[in-house]
Structures are given as C-alpha cells and as structure tokens.
Amino acid sequence: MNKNSNNQRLPRAKGIDMGTYYTPKECARKVKYLVLPEMNRKIVEEFITILGMRETFEEHHVPIPNKVVMYGPPGTGKTLTAFYMAQMLELPLILVRLDAIIHSHLGETGSNIRKIFEYAKATPCVLFLDEFDAIARTRESNDEVKEMARAVNTLLQCLDDFGDSSIFVAATNLANELDRAIWRRFDTKMTYSLPDEFSRHQYIELLINGFEGEHGLTEEVCEHLAGCSFADIEQIVLKAKRKAIIEHGPLTREHIFLSYEEYSPC
Ligand SMILES: Nc1ncnc2c1ncn2[C@@H]1O[C@H](COP(=O)(O)OP(=O)(O)OP(=O)(O)O)[C@@H](O)[C@H]1O
Numbered sequence: 001m002n003k004n005s006n007n008q009r010l011p012r013a014k015g016i017d018m019g020t021y022y023t024p025k026e027c028a029r030k031v032k033y034l035v036l037p038e039m040n041r042k043i044v045e046e047f048i049t050i051l052g053m054r055e056t057f058e059e060h061h062v063p064i065p066n067k068v069v070m071y072g073p074p075g076t077g078k079t080l081t082a083f084y085m086a087q088m089l090e091l092p093l094i095l096v097r098l099d100a101i102i103h104s105h106l107g108e109t110g111s112n113i114r115k116i117f118e119y120a121k122a123t124p125c126v127l128f129l130d131e132f133d134a135i136a137r138t139r140e141s142n143d144e145v146k147e148m149a150r151a152v153n154t155l156l157q158c159l160d161d162f163g164d165s166s167i168f169v170a171a172t173n174l175a176n177e178l179d180r181a182i183w184r185r186f187d188t189k190m191t192y193s194l195p196d197e198f199s200r201h202q203y204i205e206l207l208i209n210g211f212e213g214e215h216g217l218t219e220e221v222c223e224h225l226a227g228c229s230f231a232d233i234e235q236i237v238l239k240a241k242r243k244a245i246i247e248h249g250p251l252t253r254e255h256i257f258l259s260y261e262e263y264s265p266c
Pocket residue numbers: 033034035036072073074075076077078079080081130171172173192203230231232234
C-alpha cells in the first residue's frame with residue numbers, strides 16, 4: 001500500500017509527495033521506548049500539557065508554544081521525540097522530504113516551502129523537518145547560493161504566519177549553522193546529547209528485558225558502551241542477541257564485546 005494513500009493530498013514537487021504521512025497509530029508503533037534526560041522529558045510533558053489546555057491559555061491571552069527545534073548528535077532520539085509528540089497529541093506526523101523540497105531552479109525551493117506550510121496551516125498535524133540546517137543555514141554563509149538565502153527568507157515568513165493549529169518541529173545536528181533569525185522563531189528548544197550512565201543503563205535494561213542474560217550483564221554492557229549513541233547501543237545489543245539466539249544460549253558479555261568490535265561505533 002502506498003505510504004501516503006491515507007493522506008489529505010500532500011502537496012507534490014518533482015512529481016512526488018513533499019512529505020510522508022504517518023497516522024498517530026503509526027507514530028505510536030515507531031516509539032517503543034524513548035529514554036529522555038530529565039530536562040527534555042519535562043519540556044515535552046509541559047508542551048503536551050499546554051496543548052491540552054488551549055482554551056485556558058486563550059482566556060489568559062497567553063500564546064501556546066508550537067515551534068520546536070531539537071539539536072544534537074545523530075542517534076540520540078530527535079526523530080523519535082517528534083513521533084512521540086505526534087502520538088501523544090493524537091496528530092498525524094508529516095515527515096518533510098528535503099529532496100523533494102530543495103530545487104535548483106530559482107524560487108522553486110521557496111515556493112515548495114510555502115506549499116508544505118500552507119498544507120500544515122490548513123490540516124492540523126506535526127510538521128517535521130529533519131536535517132533542518134539544509135534549508136535554514138545562515139544567510140551569510142550562503143551569499144553565493146542566492147536560492148538558499150531566499151529560501152531562508154521564505155521560511156521566516158512561513159514561521160511567522162504559521163498560526164497555531166499545527167506544530168512545527170525541526171531537528172538538526174548542526175545548531176551553530178542555523179540562521180539566528182530562524183533560531184529566534186522557536187518557542188521550544190531541546191538539546192540532545194549522547195546518553196549519560198543513567199540513561200545508558202535505563203536503555204540497555206529496556207533492550208535486554210525479557211532476554212535470558214548473564215548475571216550483572218547490564219552493568220558491564222553499560223560500562224563497555226560508554227560514548228555510544230542510543231542508536232549504536234541498540235544495534236550492538238541486537239547483534240549480540242542474534243549471536244545468543246544462534247547459539248541457543250543466554251546473552252553473555254562476550255556477545256556484547258564481539259558485537260561492539262564488529263559494529264565499531266563512534
Ligand atoms: N533517546 C532514545 N531513546 C530510545 N531509543 C533511542 C533514543 N535515541 C535513539 N534511539 C534509537 O535509535 C534510533 C534512531 O534514533 P533517532 O532517529 O531518533 O535519532 P536522531 O537523533 O534523530 O538522529 P539523526 O541526527 O541521525 O537524525 C531510534 O529509532 C531508536 O531505536
């Protein structure tokens with residue numbers, strides 16, 4: 001079945017849909033577990049609570065937040081958080097396709113950005129723009145690439161005219177390269193980093209849970225995988241589980257050490 005078959009006619013560019021449509025149910029399926037550091041968990045929870053109190057906020061003439069930027073290294077949960085938010089808000093998520101949006105023809109990129117924002121204004125959703133820096137780089141560094149400088153201006157206008165029926169979420173690995181004016185448009189900012197010992201422990205426990213393992217395995221794995229991202233940890237633990245399954249035995253530290261070497265993360 002076409003991934004976008006249940007969408008509300010997403011705008012198209014280069015003959016393809018400008019985004020991929022995920023229903024709240026599909027978003028929920030993407031998020032089995034999400035380990036967030038305390039600060040980000042609080043930010044997400046507060047954001048969701050506020051959106052559930054729209055009328056009260058209107059009564060107090062306090063605008064609701066609806067523009068989130070997430071930044072940090074790969075594999076730390078930025079995309080996963082966007083799916084989680086859509087699930088919790090019971091809104092569809094539109095994952096914008098940058099390859100469809102960015103165009104070498106003069107004015108085309110800006111016009112595509114406008115179309116996808118207009119869609120989100122008219123249809124309540126979480127509009128998610130991954131690799132946001134590809135569009136929102138500082139205009140100074142783009143002097144020679146006039147098309148992108150124009151696209152940043154369009155993006156600024158779109159963010160200002162966005163209204164409050166949808167949520168805009170942007171993610172980037174390169175926060176320093178974002179245009180400062182764009183940066184100011186966001187009411188919610190979340191920093192992501194590699195997991196600390198506590199988060200690592202929590203995540204490894206979730207991954208190993210229910211799988212027969214050696215005594216003290218979680219602690220040892222936690223120590224061995226220091227410096228890895230969540231995504232790396234997931235891949236290494238899955239690899240190790242496969243080894244244990246082939247051997248019809250419990251998961252051991254040897255499986256983890258070998259998988260770490262084979263995967264060679266970081
Ligand atoms: N905080 C987290 N909690 C649980 N799982 C995570 C977390 N971060 C990453 N993962 C695992 O790694 C996978 C990739 O994570 P995700 O796509 O959210 O990373 P990202 O920060 O968006 O990375 P990139 O910058 O490369 O886009 C997830 O599908 C999940 O399996």
